[in-house]
Amino acid sequence: MSSSSVPMSTKAAMGPLVVIVFLGFLAVGTPLAALAIHLHDAMGFSPALVGAVIGAQSLMTVVTRHAAGTVCDRYGPRRSALIGLPLAALSGLVMLPATILLPADSLLVVPLLLLARAMLGAAESFFLTGSMTWGIGRMGPARTGKVMAWQGIAMYAALGTGAPLGLWLLQDGGFDTVLLLSILAPLLATGIALGLRGFPGSGGLRLPFHRVVGLVWMPGTVLALSGLSFVAMTTFLALHYQARGWAGAGLGMIGFVAAYILVRLFLAHLPDRQGGMRVGIASLALQFLGQLLLWWAPGPLPALLGAVVTGLGFSLVFPAMGVEATRCVPAAQRGQAVGNFIAFFDLALGLGGPLLGLAATLGGSAAPFLVGAVSTLAALLLLRRLPPVA
Structure with a gap:
């Protein structure tokens, strides 16, 4: 309210x-x-x-x-x-x-x-x-x-x-x-x-933890799987450039962040107008392409392109899945839906570092981006199973 x-x-x-x-x-x-x-x-x-x-x-x-x-x-x-x-x-x-x-x-x-x-x-x-x-x-x-x-x-x-x-x-x-x-x-x-005016809570009966998680687990899992690419970009991009002997790791990060912010500045309305699923599918497809480019890149320029495309795709995954998560619960439980939905991204951040670090140890400096691509593809497949708006 x-x-x-x-x-x-x-x-x-x-x-x-x-x-x-x-x-x-x-x-x-x-x-x-x-x-x-x-x-x-x-x-x-x-x-x-x-x-x-x-x-x-x-x-x-x-x-x-x-x-x-x-x-x-x-x-x-x-x-x-x-x-x-x-x-x-x-x-x-x-x-x-x-x-x-x-x-x-x-x-x-x-x-x-x-x-x-x-x-x-x-x-x-x-x-x-x-x-x-x-x-x-x-x-x-x-x-x-x-x-x-x-x-x-x-x-x-x-x-x-x-x-x-x-x-x-x-x-x-x-x-x-x-x-x-x-x-x-x-x-x-x-x-x-x-100094800001608040508004009262709904009071009344609360949904138990397992019930709220059961309602938002699908968009939350999509967010978590997508979030592994964010961990790959923020933690392993510079290491990948260093391992390949490339200059311009900072430019790659700037490209990722700039694309991310520009999409949010100018296209933040899309999940509300077009629906979370439609925007999520397009975003994840771009993110998947960006991660594949980074994994394959034979030089710094293709890697820069992969970073930019990843930023373009990742930008709206969170708000798109947030729209889907909040429509899954009654309005009186919106705060619980938001809190538990964000927790899925917290899990991705907490588990992603060790998981992608292991991938880099076993498969080389490009392996985290392959894991990011595979996890994004899994998110895309899962997203298509979301129930339609009632």
């Missing part, structure tokens, strides 16, 4: 929420690479322990998505966002003694680090699920795809700028400056959220 009887314009409805998501995800993206370097170089952590600390966030994000959706449906999405954003700031405060104040060999350091990362994972669940559901309420359910497209731009823009910004802050001012930004950004987002 919208906060007003007439859906708001895109600028009025989404502008503040896009800023909220961007600031919230700065708290996620800014310490990501900087924390790994600080733990390894300054504190002497092993790579395995660094991985465990970093991974605690993703695990908690998956675990808490359903709870965040329940809060949205029962108490309203504004409540969910106002739980997640201060919690993100608090996670930075908890990390402060673990990384700055206590000696590295203190028995409290690892538990505090794991607690801080788990808090950040839960915070992401609550503020992103809340912001997505809030946007649908402000824009109207008929523009669900557009909401998810714009929130996705904010999310990836924050992650894309946050990581290099965090590394620059680490080098220029130390890890305490990284934490300072990670604390202040979600606090500023909290202030913006407090």
Whole structure:
């Protein structure tokens, strides 16, 4: 249910929420690479322990998505966002003694680090699920795809700028400056959220976890299978260029990101107007072609083309499948649908790195893109089995 009887314009409805998501995800993206370097170089952590600390966030994000959706449906999405954003700031405060104040060999350091990362994972669940559901309420359910497209731009823009910004802050001012930004950004987002009007949750009976997952598993699985290509691009593209002795890995990433953003800027309305299935099929077909090009590419120019085509295809998969997921559940359970749907992408991010890393070890640097192509083809076949709109 919208906060007003007439859906708001895109600028009025989404502008503040896009800023909220961007600031919230700065708290996620800014310490990501900087924390790994600080733990390894300054504190002497092993790579395995660094991985465990970093991974605690993703695990908690998956675990808490359903709870965040329940809060949205029962108490309203504004409540969910106002739980997640201060919690993100608090996670930075908890990390402060673990990384700055206590000696590295203190028995409290690892538990505090794991607690801080788990808090950040839960915070992401609550503020992103809340912001997505809030946007649908402000824009109207008929523009669900557009909401998810714009929130996705904010999310990836924050992650894309946050990581290099965090590394620059680490080098220029130390890890305490990284934490300072990670604390202040979600606090500023909290202030913006407090100034926005919310709308009440539906209350009433809740669908159990297994029932909601049972309703959204098909579009969610399509998203997860498609998401393996995103992991291949963000994690293994530069390594592939390096292994082949090619220059221009940065240009390949720029091509992928630029294509992704341009499609969302100009074609975000398509899932709402044309339907999630139709847009999803076209998007996955492009993504499949892009991954095949990257796997086959004999030189950097075909690889660049593959990166661009992958970005064109991947861009609208999330909003297209979001449209399909939200139509699978009653309106009163929309928050749970959004939360559990996003959890499928979280799983792809969490499992994709080790899976594609194994593929690269066994099959060479191009193997992750072959896995991306095969998983995209599987997503395309599964998508064609989605039930039609009633």
